[in-house]
Amino acid sequence: MKHKKAKKYGMVIDLDKCTGCGSCMVACMAENNVPFRKDESDKLLSITWMRIYKLTNGKPFPNTDICYLPRPCMHCEGQHEGHSPCVTVCPAIATDYSSETGIVSQIYTRCFGCRYCMASCPYHARYFNWWDPVWPDGMEKYLSPNVSPRMRGVVEKCSFCFHRYQMAKEKAFMEGRRKVEEDEYQTACTQACPAGAITFGDLNNPNHTVYRMVKPDPKHHGRPTNPNAFRLLERLGTNPKVYYLSSREWIRRAGDNYLKSESIAKKPAHHE
């Protein structure tokens, strides 16, 4: 049998197109049976697998500028496959790195809520269920059977809608195919984005749009070669699979911690 190259699913978010409308957040909540509470204004407690951050350039009126930045789980690959910050610390193997898809999983029934992973995640992409999920009477009707509702005491996070991958794969197998096409597996946020700002696909496949958009450099852990593309906290070495595009420099700068005098065009010194 021909050797099949592993997939590496990733996402590219075009911040020039993103309007901060929040469709991705809600599409994700609806797709993944995310619970809600009466007061969701404490954002440390509010479970949002996809969260939109608002960035400002800090300049006074009228030179102020803002930008929205949607943040799913980055599905970090780390310095070598599977060396994600969260995966390496989990004592229960409740979160794992799939070498088949590059997706960082979260297995709720294994998780016993120690929250090491939350402490180690530099992107605040993980959320803890402090309470049992409660849906108002009758609202359980809309819960999807494809994603199990979580219980109190476990951590949850974005799964790149892994159940959609499973369904697409099953469908392909049923039809006698071995390959899941690009458009057959798309995350709920990608599908819902009215601005078309989110692109999803296989970063190892040169035919996929995500690959063509960022042109990841395999010699440098997938660092983008597109000058407008960047990853969050690139120099931390987490090797995330979510890329951002922006034509504005202050936004690209906001993606990592730079010294005032430092130019972002400079190649990161780390790992060279």
Next chain:
Amino acid sequence: MKIDRRSFLSFLIGGAAGTTLSPLTWKLMDDSAIWTQMWPWTPVPADGEASYVNSACSLCSGGCGITVRKIDDRAVKIEGMKGHPVNNGGLCILGLSGLQLLYGPTRVRTPLKRVGQRGQGRWEKISWKDAISEVAETLGDLREKGHSHTVGFISGSDRGTVPRLFDRFLTVYGSPNLMRTSSIIDSYELTLHLMQGAQALPGFDFENADFILSFGSGILDGWGSPVRMFRANSTWCNTGGKVIQIEPRLSNTAAKSDKWIPVNPGTEAALALGIAHVIIKESLYHAEFINYYSEGFDDWKRFVLGEYGPDSVATITGIDSTTIIALARSFARASKPLAICGRGQGTTPGSLNECTAVHALNALVGNINKKGGIFAVAEPDYINWPEVEMDVRAAAGMQKDRLDGAGSKKYPFSRYLLNRLPQAINSGEKYPLKALFVAGANPLYTMSDSKAVKKAFDKVPFVVSFSSYMDETAQNADLILPNHTYLERYEDIPTPAGMPRPVIGLSRPVVEPQFNTKHTGDVIILLAKAMGGNIADAFAWNSYDECLKETLGYKWRVMVEKGFWSYPDFFVQTHEESFDTVSGKFEFAPKETGSLKQFKPVNIEGDKTNYPLLLIPYDSIRLANGVVGDPPFVMKSVEDTVLKGTDVFIELNPKTAGEHGLREGQLAMLSTPVGKARVKVHLFDGIMPGLVALPRGLGHTAFDDYLAGKGINFNELIGPVEDSVSGLDAAWGIRVKLAKA
């Protein structure tokens, strides 16, 4: 038994080995893990057969196509419909949360009759039969006494079969008082009527335009058909189309635009005329259009050249004259420029002068009824019902003046002036309103000066709500006749706001009605039948579905299959046939309005000494402020700099905050001539100093605990300001005082 060293050690080692090897420990740990997680009250959603239903969303006038995923008979997810002419797969945050409304706690589950005081929330369940006969009796009595004109009807829309049924019912019953929720569409309809002689809606060919001059329109904040606008913006990102956003606050639209020009609030019309001044002076206008297809240009030119030079406009608007000149040049030189207006989501009509001034810019560059320009889109004539036969009572009732003054001598061109209704009722100068029906609208929340609106409602002895949800208006009604939600009923969705060509969507039942609700169309038909005579004769259908099927005729089958009907043969009128004015040309200065003489800024409420600052509302796509409020998912997306606990934040420039001694997060008291509110301060550099901005969409007193009681309803702080030509609400803000709380 003696415990020696040997046996002690054996016991210890044996015990340790036994504990390690025995499955018991691990079993117990596993069990405890399972026990702490597998509590029976964590729901396990039932699996079943998956299917998809195509329908249309009608939570706003955007008219998006939706595809609903179902598991057996449950709807589990709403997604945008691929290939739909409006949204092609994308969907907005509210549309995505629709199932929380369908299955949510705010549904009115059965017809309800008030038992306690109004608004007390004490109801008794009644049968549909009793409810309809009660309404029929009340209406019959009024008609008997010759008071048929004292029945009013507030509808969210006047297009499509259901609103047309309301209209038909009122006509044959004998009341002229059908009112529509007002918006920028009112101003645009009037502008198109006066300047082009068209009875049409504005349609904007955004996808083909390459230079958008937006006078505060929240293109990315929910203006027009929101998903279509998001898509158009991405198109401009790809094609290099430019967006210039003119507004005093850095909205999401301004942040995404190519250039944000902060303008003194309320001076947009002056800026439009200033731009026109430069275009005329430098002869950058479309000479062919002006010479052959326009009328009154010379008068208008004199007026604009005389009073709106860049320097004087700079003083009014706070934008320096070089910027104005550059803006005018780039607008006129763009290949497909398009100027639009309607602040924020366009929920207020604004002044007519502003709309005509902005529209005149489009005429100057000759982009009317042209690719990339603005079209007058007449609603397709698909509703052809036989004329009603009116009896003497109906004819007498219809002869009476409308209570809101639309079509009167003072406001002859306006069709609906809902904003004038509370005042008309409260002053009692014309005649009292004895019964009021509300469908597809929530006036007690959405109309400005909430207190006056409430007072007016209290004066109406019989208020009937058709709402599917327990909204503010339903809460204060005497009778609620709950409609099916949009996911449980058939209904035609007329052309979405701002579409350049007509599209009719079809909303269809995705799931069976969940509760004892009834289609409002059916209720009207049953009501007509219960009243008998001419009224019953005008409603010959057995059910609404039959009426809809018959109305749509051959389109029905296609619409059921595809979810919508588009008009591929819709053709663009040439300039020769575009204008139905007296001159047959585009009117720059319609004489009817006397607009040149009356051209002056809107006087907003409050004096400068007592109220030194200006309060303006802002709209966000994450805060629904129309017929429904935010469902729980959407509330979850609201930032903690907008709402924290139950406190809403105002946006304040750090400079203004400093002058008032206010810091981030501090409590403050906001007072306007209309109302007072306690708010928290959020410092935002993107707002012009001297302004205070408050979001629309919060401060609900109805709906569920996820929404009610949080923040302030902007409408409690502002009252309507009548436009002198149209009579529509022209208020864009109100003067305000800010103090530490």
